Each structure stands twice: as structure tokens, then as C-alpha cells.
Amino acid sequence: MPIEQSTRSDSIVDVLELVLDKGVVIAGDIRVNIADVELLTIKIRLIVASVDKAKEIGMDWWESDPFLNSQAARKEVEDENRELKERLEKLENSMASDRTQIGEDNK
Amino acid sequence: MGKLVYLYGIIPEGHDINELWDPEKSAIEGEDLPYVEDFGGLAAVVTKVSEDEFGETAMEENSNNTAWIQEKAFHHHEALLELQRHTTVLPMKFGTIFESVESLKQMIEEKEEHLQHTLQTLEGKEEWNVKAYINPKTFYERVAEANENVKAKREEIEQMSKGRQYLETKKLDKFIEEEMFKDQEKKAEEMYDRLAGYSEDSERKKNWKKDVTGREDEMALNSAFLVVSEDLESFLDQIREMEKEKEEDGWLIEATGPWPAYHFATMEE
Numbered sequence: 001m002p003i004e005q006s007t008r009s010d011s012i013v014d015v016l017e018l019v020l021d022k023g024v025v026i027a028g029d030i031r032v033n034i035a036d037v038e039l040l041t042i043k044i045r046l047i048v049a050s051v052d053k054a055k056e057i058g059m060d061w062w063e064s065d066p067f068l069n070s071q072a073a074r075k076e077v078e079d080e081n082r083e084l085k086e087r088l089e090k091l092e093n094s095m096a097s098d099r100t101q102i103g104e105d106n107k
Numbered sequence: 108m109g110k111l112v113y114l115y116g117i118i119p120e121g122h123d124i125n126e127l128w129d130p131e132k133s134a135i136e137g138e139d140l141p142y143v144e145d146f147g148g149l150a151a152v153v154t155k156v157s158e159d160e161f162g163e164t165a166m167e168e169n170s171n172n173t174a175w176i177q178e179k180a181f182h183h184h185e186a187l188l189e190l191q192r193h194t195t196v197l198p199m200k201f202g203t204i205f206e207s208v209e210s211l212k213q214m215i216e217e218k219e220e221h222l223q224h225t226l227q228t229l230e231g232k233e234e235w236n237v238k239a240y241i242n243p244k245t246f247y248e249r250v251a252e253a254n255e256n257v258k259a260k261r262e263e264i265e266q267m268s269k270g271r272q273y274l275e276t277k278k279l280d281k282f283i284e285e286e287m288f289k290d291q292e293k294k295a296e297e298m299y300d301r302l303a304g305y306s307e308d309s310e311r312k313k314n315w316k317k318d319v320t321g322r323e324d325e326m327a328l329n330s331a332f333l334v335v336s337e338d339l340e341s342f343l344d345q346i347r348e349m350e351k352e353k354e355e356d357g358w359l360i361e362a363t364g365p366w367p368a369y370h371f372a373t374m375e376e
Contacts, residue, residue, distance in 0.1 A: 019201040028203040034170040
């Protein structure tokens, strides 16, 4: 049954969707523009994309306990980060030209 | 360098930070740990942050740094989860920052009535998020087989001349696809309405594209519900039932919670 306690299984993408307010924070008296949430989640998704690879080396932290282990995981993820940078650049370029094309580029 | 005030959330007055905060947990930045600022009736859980990292210009830059966002946004979320364990909390979105305690106080005083009311509304309730996914292949087959409009269309085609039959059959695929999207949306709306009936408040959100979900299935429903804690089991029962009913059609429903009430803690009236 896919009913989960939020403390155990929150993915980064879920958390970002919830804690970022449609890209703009206006509740405080300092106004901050944060990058488009969708773009941001895609970026972050790419950073943590190789779930399978991470699982191989026992880094399935987002499935077990993202909260306690997020620090450690980030280090591991940095390597993936480099690998994925190229893909991200490509993605961003295509987003700039036509956001609807992303799905195609990613296949 | 100047210090700014980072606001996690608003809580009822009379709480000590030691009962709300895990001392093991690090600060959002540097050494400044959170504390409670009382404003008579309402209180704010805040921390000091530097303009270097959280000022307007710095934030613009840092928000392009995914590792930074990931770390800080998670910290924000974890902090609110912890607060939520101990009291009713009106959670802020990540990056709610004030120039000074004075400007925070001003905001709270201006909106006091609304904030009090919202806190009362949130008491004894929790936010749950429900996402439903559809397997396009399974659902397509279902629609092709069982959809009434598709059936009618097929019968209509059978009555046609050979030449037109050929042309119309070629177009049938597109017709089925259109019916599929209509059905999908109708079912998603039904699910949402049914769950809304078991909650105090609800919000339907934009579906994520596959780039974001990283799944084969299409997201058909993305929604948030404010559920009375005592009624949670009946709410979750609805989800279990719906999933049983719809599993064969290629649906998968996922519920997560309890989240801090991000969707229902509005600052504006």
C-alpha cells in the first residue's frame, strides 16, 4: 500500500514542491525570486537521477531516511553531479528554446 | 555583515525552544540556533542568517545552486516536521526572510487576526498529499475496450463503405487517445472530489511531467488535503478502496503525510 509517513520517504522533489512557493517567496519583507520550481525539480532530479547506481553502492538514503543521511548522501551525489552536468546543460538549452520539447530530449 | 531574520513558522505563544527543537540539529547557517520570538498571543520560530548568504542578491545566486537549495530547503522542512511534532504550526515557505525582528513584528501585528484564525483552523489536523498515476498502455487498452464513445464509433464505422472504413479506422486511434485523456481527467476529478469529502480543505495542483517524476506512468492527479487527525483512517481507507477499484485500469495512488500544512497555511486572507 503506497501510503507513506512523510518522515520516512520524502523525496527531494516532493519537499521542493512543497517548500518553494511557485518560484517566488513573498511572505517576508525581503523579496526573493527563486528559480522556477519545475526547472529546479528537474535539475535536482538529474542530480539524484542514478538511483539504481546509488543503490548498488548502498546509497538508497531517499528511500530509507533522507533526513538523517542527507549530508552524507550529498557527497556521494557530487560525483554523479559531474556526470550529469552535460545532460543538464543540454536540457537547459532545450528548455530555453522550447520547454515543451524536454520530454523528447530526455527519452 | 548584517543579520537577517529567517522565519520557519508561526506557533501559539508560550512555547520554549528547548521543547520544540532537537539540540542535535545544526543551524540553517553558521552557529545561530533558532529561538522563539513571542508577540503576545502568537509566537514565531526564527533564526538569524547572514545577508551574505540569505540577502536578496545572495539568494538570487544561491537559488541557482541546486546543492545549496537542496540542503537549505531540507533543513527548513526538517525543522518544520520537528516543530509540528510538538505544537500546531503555521509553516512558512522556504526563504521567508525579514530585515529585522521589528519588520517581522509589524507583519505579525498586521495579520494577527488572520494568523490566529489560521492556527486555530490547523489545530488537530494534518496535511496529506495524494498523487495518482496512470499507466498509459493499460489505460489505453481499457478505454479501447470499454469506453462507450469508442464502442459507438466502431459501430458507426462498420456501417460505412469500405473506402471510408479504411480512413476512419486509421483515425480511430486518435479518437481513442482523446477519449482516454477525457476519461483520465474525469476519473482524477472523481478521486479528488471523493477525498475532498473526507477532508476539511483541499487543493488540486498541477500535474508533474515525466521529467520531474522520472516515471513511466503519467501523473493524473496531484493534490493536497487537510484532514482532521481523528478522521485520518477513513480518509486513508478511501484511498485504499479507490486503488482496489482502479488498479486493473492501470491506476496507482500514492499518499504521503503528515506534512506540515504548507498548502493551507496562507499568509494572505
